[in-house]
Each structure stands twice: as structure tokens, then as C-alpha cells.
Amino acid sequence: xIAIVKYNAGNIRSVKNALDRLNxxxxxxxxxxxxxxxxxxxxxxxxxxxxxxxxxxxxKLDEVLISLKQPFLGICLGMQxxxxxxxxxxxxxxxxxxxxxxxxxxxGLVPHMGWNDFTAINGPLFQNIEKExxxxxxxxxxxxxxxxxxxxTEYLIPFASALQKNNFYGVQFxxxxxxxxxxxxIENFLKI
Amino acid sequence: MxxxxxxxxxxxxxxxxxxxxxxxxxxxxxxxxxxxxxxxVKEGADELVFLDITATVDGRKTxxxxxxxIAHEINIPFTVGGxxxxxxxxxxxxxxxxxxxxxxxxxxxxxxxxxxISDEFGSQFVVVAIDAGLVNNEWKVFVKGGREATxxxxxxxxxxxxxxxAGEILLTSMQNDGTKAGFALELxxxxxxxxxIPVIASGGAGTSEHFKEVFERTNATGxxxxxxxxxxxxPIPTLKSxxxxxxxxxx
Numbered sequence: 170x171i172a173i174v175k176y177n178a179g180n181i182r183s184v185k186n187a188l189d190r191l192n193x194x195x196x197x198x199x200x201x202x203x204x205x206x207x208x209x210x211x212x213x214x215x216x217x218x219x220x221x222x223x224x225x226x227x228x229k230l231d232e233v234l235i236s237l238k239q240p241f242l243g244i245c246l247g248m249q250x251x252x253x254x255x256x257x258x259x260x261x262x263x264x265x266x267x268x269x270x271x272x273x274x275x276x277g278l279v280p281h282m283g284w285n286d287f288t289a290i291n292g293p294l295f296q297n298i299e300k301e302x303x304x305x306x307x308x309x310x311x312x313x314x315x316x317x318x319x320x321x322t323e324y325l326i327p328f329a330s331a332l333q334k335n336n337f338y339g340v341q342f343x344x345x346x347x348x349x350x351x352x353x354x355i356e357n358f359l360k361i
Numbered sequence: 362m363x364x365x366x367x368x369x370x371x372x373x374x375x376x377x378x379x380x381x382x383x384x385x386x387x388x389x390x391x392x393x394x395x396x397x398x399x400x401x402v403k404e405g406a407d408e409l410v411f412l413d414i415t416a417t418v419d420g421r422k423t424x425x426x427x428x429x430x431i432a433h434e435i436n437i438p439f440t441v442g443g444x445x446x447x448x449x450x451x452x453x454x455x456x457x458x459x460x461x462x463x464x465x466x467x468x469x470x471x472x473x474x475x476x477x478i479s480d481e482f483g484s485q486f487v488v489v490a491i492d493a494g495l496v497n498n499e500w501k502v503f504v505k506g507g508r509e510a511t512x513x514x515x516x517x518x519x520x521x522x523x524x525x526x527a528g529e530i531l532l533t534s535m536q537n538d539g540t541k542a543g544f545a546l547e548l549x550x551x552x553x554x555x556x557x558i559p560v561i562a563s564g565g566a567g568t569s570e571h572f573k574e575v576f577e578r579t580n581a582t583g584x585x586x587x588x589x590x591x592x593x594x595x596p597i598p599t600l601k602s603x604x605x606x607x608x609x610x611x612x
Contacts, residue, residue: 179482182458186433216483278559280485280528283582284365284407284612303365303612305438307460307485324364346438346460348402 172207178214248339367583413443432458479526494535541567
């Protein structure tokens with residue numbers, strides 16, 4: 170069973186819909202035991218970092234998430250919350266990745282919204298995915314390129330659009346909304 | 362590496378069915394929005410917009426059920442709009458799986474609704490649709506499906522909705538809508554260059570060249586059309602390969 174982390178962020182259901190389309194059983198849950206027992210965990214979300222972290226901290230879900238050993242995929246806000254720190258309302262995050270989350274410089278349209286090239290650097294998430302593939306992005310903050318970066322995108326500046334450390338993976342774009350390219354990535358994650 | 366210009370088909374929905382006729386020979390039921398949506402996804406549409414034009418309470422419930430089906434079936438982002446007037450309406454549609462909601466007349470009546478939605482769900486969920494029409498040679502905001510002019514200046518209104526937290530503007534020129542003579546280039550350029558949020562141009566698409574023009578001559582990041590897609594006059598794959606040949610960045 171795939172567990173989808175239930176918390177106070179938007180658009181979590183779209184990940185469940187994507188798994189339903191692949192005929193993969195999944196469950197939205199914030200129960201620590203269910204999360205620990207799941208075959209894989211997906212941490213999706215669109216929303217604001219501070220209120221999301223407050224929600225996770227109050228329920229001690231922060232400790233649960235960082236202790237998980239199975240393949241874990243953060244999407245969009247989920248990936249940003251896995252970083253060490255976010256400039257969005259000065260928020261200390263989970264610290265799985267050492268990268269920091271910053272606000273886009275005010276020299277173009279924000280949010281970064283739409284289809285943009287994703288350049289995969291390496292990793293099992295990107296099997297059968299073109300070196301440069303269009304993925305769907307919606308975000309106003311970005312993750313700086315750092316040690317755990319495994320994929321990059323450029324919008325206003327180059328930023329980390331995929332991260333990995335051990336069993337923890339993160340993608341800034343929305344694979345569940347990125348048509349066939351995104352479907353392939355989800356399938357790859359399920360095979361890890 | 363660049364952000365791609367988005368091609369966005371718009372489907373008008375009444376009582377759960379598409380309203381404007383379609384003539385895709387291989388679609389079994391031309392009125393089935395799910396089949397039409399899937400067809401557009403397969404053809405390479407970048408996003409979809411579904412506008413509910415139903416006026417009844419039952420019809421609105423049907424629409425929310427349809428939104429839930431759409432969210433299950435398609436794997437690209439979609440916006441829903443039509444008749445949204447409260448944060449409760451928005452909650453129902455987002456729970457059903459919509460990626461964004463589009464508000465129009467209700468935002469004019471109660472501008473604070475934009476801020477409420479943005480604060481509650483994030484600015485990326487809020488699209489403000491602006492129907493602009495010329496009144497004494499000035500672009501004014503129209504409401505009620507373009508039937509009623511207001512005193513609001515379209516450019517000032519656009520700035521205000523950005524300040525209130527809109528994540529995107531869907532700009533329709535009443536002058537151009539339905540003419541198939543091209544998008545309102547001057548209006549779109551003047552409005553899009555004054556803002557820091559994305560603008561989608563709508564109204565007037567008749568040929569592939571019109572899409573090229575709006576992307577080359579304005580800051581619009583997306584272009585929306587209905588009938589030219591529904592009637593197969595401009596197949597999306599043809600449009601996209603044309604735009605690529607013209608060095609417009611598309612997916």
C-alpha cells in the first residue's frame with residue numbers, strides 16, 4: 170500500500186487520483202503507524218510552508234517523516250518542506266536535504282507556472298524519461314542547487330527541481346499533472 | 362530552457378454536458394466533456410478550462426460531480442469557473458479536484474473574495490477572469506457573461522486583482538470574442554506588461570497565425586480558445602508544430 174501524507178496542504182487528492190489511474194492502491198493518512206508500515210510514502214502538497222510545518226510539528230509528524238526508511242517522494246511544497254529552511258515566512262523545515270528554499274528574484278512573473286524543461290542529472294526516478302522533459306510547475310519559491318540535487322530547471326535562475334538523499338526523493342514539479350512524462354516518473358518511483 | 366507558452370481549450374458546460382457542438386468524428390458522444398477533455402490531453406493541450414454556464418442549483422451540483430470525474434480522468438492541470446460567488450463554492454470545487462478556480466462577476470461585486478481565496482488556498486488557485494469591452498473608446502470591465510458594463514477601468518482592475526492576490530488573469534476581449542479575427546493585441550500587451558502575474562489571452566482566435574501574433578507581440582503566457590478547437594478548425598498538434606516552426610516556445 171502507498172501512503173499519501175495527509176496534512177493541511179492543497180491538492181493532495183490529485184496524487185491519489187494519479188495512483189488510481191495506475192490501479193495502485195493508496196491511502197491518505199497521518200497515522201504514524203500506517204506511514205511507517207507503508208510500502209512507499211508520497212508527501213505532496215501545494216500551499217504555504219509555515220502553516221504546513223506548524224501542522225506537522227504539532228502532530229509530531231515531523232519526527233515520523235524523517236525517520237521513515239521506505240522510498241519517500243516529496244512533491245512541490247512537500248519537497249520544499251524536506252529542505253533545511255524556507256524563506257517563506259522564515260520557516261525551519263524537516264532538514265532531510267541540506268538545500269535551502271528561497272524566493273524567486275523579482276525580475277519576472279511569479280509564480281513560475283506552466284510547463285518547463287526538466288533536466289535529469291541521475292537516478293532511478295528518471296528511467297525512460299528524456300534528458301530534457303517538459304514538466305508542469307506551480308511555485309513562488311525555489312530550492313537552490315546543492316549537494317542533494319539530481320535534476321535542474323531554469324526559470325529566472327537555475328534551481329533544483331529534483332533532490333535525493335538515501336531513500337528520500339523530491340521533485341518540484343507536479344508529476345501527477347505532467348501528462349505522460351509525469352506518469353512515467355510516478356511509475357519509476359513505484360518500482361524503486 | 363524556457364517556460365512554454367500554454368495552449369488552453371475552454372469547454373462550456375451546462376448540466377454536465379458540453380454546450381458548443383463539436384465535430385470530432387471519433388468521439389462517440391460529442392457532448393461528453395470527459396471524452397473531449399481526454400482527446401485534448403492526448404493532442405497536447407497544456408491546460409483545460411471548464412466553465413459552468415448552468416444557472417440552477419441542481420446543475421451546479423452536477424458540475425461539482427463532473428469536476429471530480431475530470432480530476433480522476435485527466436493528468437494535466439485544469440481550471441473551473443462560472444457562477445462562483447463564495448469561499449464555500451471554491452472549497453467544493455477544490456475538494457472535487459480542480460487545480461484552479463476562475464472568478465469573474467463575484468470578484469467585481471466583492472473584490473475581497475480574491476484575497477480570501479488567496480489567503481486560504483494560495484494565490485496559484487485564484488484565476489481572475491476579466492471580460493474587457495470598449496465603452497467610448499476605453500477598456501471597461503464587463504460582468505454577467507459580458508452582458509453588463511461596469512465603471513471599472515480594465516487596466517486599473519487588473520492591477521487591483523494582482524494586489525489582492527490573484528495568481529493569474531484570464532483576459533477576454535469582448536470586442537474580439539467570436540470574431541475569429543485575432544486576439545486583442547494592444548489590450549493584451551498593455552495589460553500584461555503592467556503586471557507581475559501571468560496573463561492568458563482569450564477571444565478572437567481564428568487561425569494558427571493569431572496564436573503566433575499574441576505570443577510574439579504581447580507578454581501573454583497562454584492563449585485560450587473554444588470553437589476553433591471544438592470544431593477541429595485548428596487541430597492542436599498542427600498548431601503546436603506551426604508555433605515550433607515559428608520559434609514560439611511550446612511543449
